[in-house]
Amino acid sequence: LSIYSSWLDIDDNDHEDTCDVYEHMGTGSTWPEGAVMAQTASGDKRDFYRLSGKPCTCPNKAPIIYQGSHVNPSDDDPRGGCIDVAAIPNFLHPNVRHSRPNTPYDGEDMRFPVEFLRLTVDEDKATYHGGQPGLATVVLDRQQVEKLRDTLTDWLNTKERY
Numbered sequence: 779l780s781i782y783s784s785w786l787d788i789d790d791n792d793h794e795d796t797c798d799v800y801e802h803m804g805t806g807s808t809w810p811e812g813a814v815m816a817q818t819a820s821g822d823k824r825d826f827y828r829l830s831g832k833p834c835t836c837p838n839k840a841p842i843i844y845q846g847s848h849v850n851p852s853d854d855d856p857r858g859g860c861i862d863v864a865a866i867p868n869f870l871h872p873n874v875r876h877s878r879p880n881t882p883y884d885g886e887d888m889r890f891p892v893e894f895l896r897l898t899v900d901e902d903k904a905t906y907h908g909g910q911p912g913l914a915t916v917v918l919d920r921q922q923v924e925k926l927r928d929t930l931t932d933w934l935n936t937k938e939r940y
């Protein structure tokens with residue numbers, strides 16, 4: 779049982795219905811082999827789609843694959859890996875668990891926010907470089923989340939980056 783609730787995923791799994799990663803398979807009433815998405819057609823019929831193998835054409839792209847510190851990234855670069863940001867819901871606060879050890883997950887006590895944020899980064903296999911598969915997960919406390927927020931805000935707002 780995971781205590782974390784995902785708040786943000788930047789990955790290759792959330793494309794818009796009109797994105798080129800999907801290829802129309804045809805219309806039917808039963809889910810065909812290989813279909814990954816369906817839209818309502820008419821009556822009990824649905825339009826089914828499979829993965830096309832084409833690049834993403836919607837805004838919901840995976841991160842750009844890191845090609846080294848000497849390479850300038852580009853929007854057209856290969857995509858892969860993911861970032862996930864997750865929170866612990868209030869009702870799973872440690873104080874709730876300690877005060878009611880026999881009913882830890884009753885969802886009743888929402889008074890105390892949990893001041894830990896889980897940040898997961900999964901790099902594309904292209905950047906393993908012979909090392910271990912690149913999945914990293916850290917938990918940040920409130921002060922670290924504030925520093926990360928301030929850094930991202932500075933980056934977004936600064937005209938001249940150095």
Ligand SMILES: [Zn+2]
Nearest residue numbers: 793797834836
């Ligand atoms: Zn897309």
